[in-house]
Amino acid sequence: MSGGREPIVTVRNLRLWYYTRRGVYKALNGVDLEVMRGEVLGVAGESGCGKSTLGLTIMGLLPRNAAIVDGEVLLDGFDVVKPLREYYKKAKRFRPDKNEDVLKRLHKEMTRIRGVKVTMVFQEPMTALNPVMPVGYQIAEVLLQHNMSLLAKRRLARAKATKDDVKEALNFLRANDYAGLIEYVKAKGLEGLEDQMLAIWRRRDLHDLVKEIRILNMCCDPVNPIIESGLKYTARTNKLPAAPVIRQLVRRELVKEGYRKAAEFLGLLDMPEPEKVVRMYPHELSGGMRQRVVIATAMINNPELVILDEPTSALDVTVQASILELLNELKQQTNAAFIFISHDLSVLYQVSDRIAIMYAGKVVEVGPRDAVFKEPKHPYTQMLMEAVPTLEPHELKGIKGEVPDLRNPPKGCMFHPRCPYAMPICREREPPMVDLGNGHRVSCWLYSGGERK
């Protein structure tokens, strides 16, 4: 499943330390990982193993007391942590405010990547959403920032299309001929129309007839000529026109269109009454709805990578199930890669293609999902699998000992204090990552002799 694809994210020997009043926490201790395009990589581990930190690092969203001691994070070729690493190597003493300067410059550079190539879904949807802004605006904001031309094109298409144009386009939809639809739309100069039509067509909460009616209504919606020329400019250049009054009018129109598209997307995510929801505030929505809003924000601009940090942990089980279903569908429909971070192995089993197990800031095992779940090689992974309750009763074994204090990590292999197979060498040196074939890799001295399956 992961063969023959290229990586979109490559992490090499990433080491990250948090400087706090209570000491220096070594949160990441040499993480090596790759995420292939279009796959779902599950990242598992207990609290404090560094999985969330890893996600944030890929996005460059670190707090100012996080120092990148070594390593690289290549996001589509761009090394996200380079400036931070260079600051740390040069600085005689780590100072958070100087680090913050570097971080701010990094934010500036990454504004072109975030929201376009990579987005993130946070754990707590209630805190991730701004409480005093309507949710629709928060979703549309991504497009208003990065892809105004799409919104402009949609609006213009609706203004330009005639009843007949729309009827013909509908025929393509009925025949499931998406390619044909796109060609037709291009030929008629109605780009932007297909985006709207498909969004309606793919919804599952509407009856087919309702869908057809709505699609047929997508024509003959003329726009004030002054605004229209502004919109054409935006459609071409992806920027707002410079002239003062026109600028505001065009922006208002784009915001309206943004709300519209947000509602469409929420409909695709099975949100009831999306047109009403987009004008509501986060506190008026339920947990599942809020998480859908956050997912919509993350996916509306077709990113290449979506990082999900415990997206279901704050929700109850039934809602969790629906969100997972949603994600599986999105997986099919888009070609984005997903990094799904969770401590819940059963959840990860349902969505991942490959899975990585983390412990105390290192990746201890990584490989195709079935390989890791059915034949775990690392002692930690094995114990994790035995600790998960399943439908077939088996003896639930806990793992002895405690997660190490990251201010003083153990020498050698991080897991050796708790490992039942610990050997003298485990106490002395960190085990290298060994390839067991089929993309299944382990970092453990039990296999360092190159033991193959």
Add this chain to the structure above:
Amino acid sequence: MHVGGVYKLIAVYINPRLTGAARQQQIQMLIQKFHLNQPIYVQYFYWLASVLQGNLGYTNTPIFSGPVTQAIALFFPNTALLAVLGGILTWVLGIPLGTWSAVRRDKPDDVAIRVFSYTLYGMPIYLIAVILIIIFAVWLKVLPISGTVNPSLLVGLPWYRNGISYPTHVLLIDALIHGDWYIALDALKHIILPSLTIALAVMAGVINILRASMLEVLEQDYVRFARSKGLPERIVINKHARPTAMFPVYTNFAYTVAGLLGGVVIVETVFNYPGIGYWLTQSMLNNDMGGIMAGTLLFGIIFVTTSLVLDIVFALKDPRVRLG
């Protein structure tokens, strides 16, 4: 004549222009009328009753003698102008400084702003006034320190009679209305220092609250989320962080207004600015009952009304609060 003790309240109603026997007569009549042979709380009740009927009595101070209602009409507009200008300056200067200080946390700019605001916080208002006077009137000699306008400019003006300007009793505004730019400019010069003093005094609190609130907000998930959308820092700060951080500033505004009003009293006294604060101080110094009673009542009313109005406005702005 100084009326004291149980009869203190009468002083409010003795027309200061009466003398001798006529005065004695009025006093006797008043004693009868106002039940002054009865305990003080009963008297207070009657005073309140007459207030509600519009009769606030008389005041007798160096700057003004006569009916209280007239005094209010004369002084209140000036104070209102001063308070409004002070409030505007506080807002215009304080909000950006507070935001900037939080965004540039621990940098030299932040440290400078914090030193500035902590020092201001610890300064009595009269000291701020005095320092401004020293800087602008003594060293730089650019601004005047007393009154509302240079009196020599007012000679022979049609809209200024007997020390009162028409139609609004506020020199600055009337000058603008009548198109007299020179006088308006002079009036402006007279009002800058007082309003700046008030603004500085109140700004300290605003900056402190805003800074603390912004720092908290900047740690929040939704700010991180906004950044994760690839929004430029400027938009993250101005559209996401600051609006939410402003709420503690709004809720604390009642105290800010209280500070403003208290400050007005001292500032007007220092700058000889003819507003109700100055009148109140003069009443206090001259034991003028009418002035003090009316002044206290007035300040109370103003404060309650402003707080109420502001509370409502700010509650409307918060989408988490829905009426009914």
Add this chain to the structure above:
Amino acid sequence: MAKGGLTSRILTPERKLSLQVFFSNKLAVVGLVIVLAYVADALIVQFAPWLIGLKHPFEVIPDYSNPVPQPPSWKHPFGTTYPGIDLLRAVIKAIRLDLGLSVVVVVPGALLGIVIGIVATYFGGWIDDVLMRLTDIFFSVPYLVLAIAIGYALGRTITSMVIALIIVWWPLYARYTRSVTLQVKELTFIEAARAAGASNYKIMFRHILPNALPPVLVQMSMDLGTIMIVISGLAFIGFLPVANIPELGYLTTLGLNYINTAPWTVLVPGVFIVIFAVSVYLLGMGLMDVINPRRRSSL
């Protein structure tokens, strides 16, 4: 190694951490030092003025032979103000008065407010309502104005000023304590205490009070600064009809006529107020850091 004995019983790990947190905040330490200096000044002037050679510790002595304010010099390190008053001596005396007055206002006001706040909130019902209305009334007038009004009613003396300010200030503490009491009242351990037979009085003062105390203490220390500012403000506008009192606000008025020629006369007294207010504020912030567990673990 853990040692037994008195030291380790007083210095529990919890308290040690608190001390550490406090002393790591350099600004708070500076504030503490300055506040202690002021307190020392007040105590010396009050009880042992001869230690620093003060013959008239409770009033300011004018020298009419040389009434014009003199600039700072060796003889008069802070200069003199009208009429011939040495500012250094005057300020030393004034600190005692101002600090003393602040304490006399804040401590009784806080006590009054705390007691009323806890009692009224704990019993709830109409008592609580009355309390709220009462505090609302007192909040509805700016404190300076109310102080002036009360001062007028009772006569303009130091005593009446103190009483006026106490009256104006206690509602703040009542409100403060009220919010804490409301939180604590509902906690289960109160129910447990009641079930064990504790009387209302005991519950209020042994359980609720210790919880309410820390933030209130912080507020009290910061209020010392605020009240000093208010007192000097009242003195400045002439509330006290006496001359030659060592009071920082009053001293400022002496120099008002000489702003052009002798700015130090108005600046020196004020500066000493500012120093105190800022120090006490920094001290309060340092204390807040100590009692607020959230702030301890972040950088």
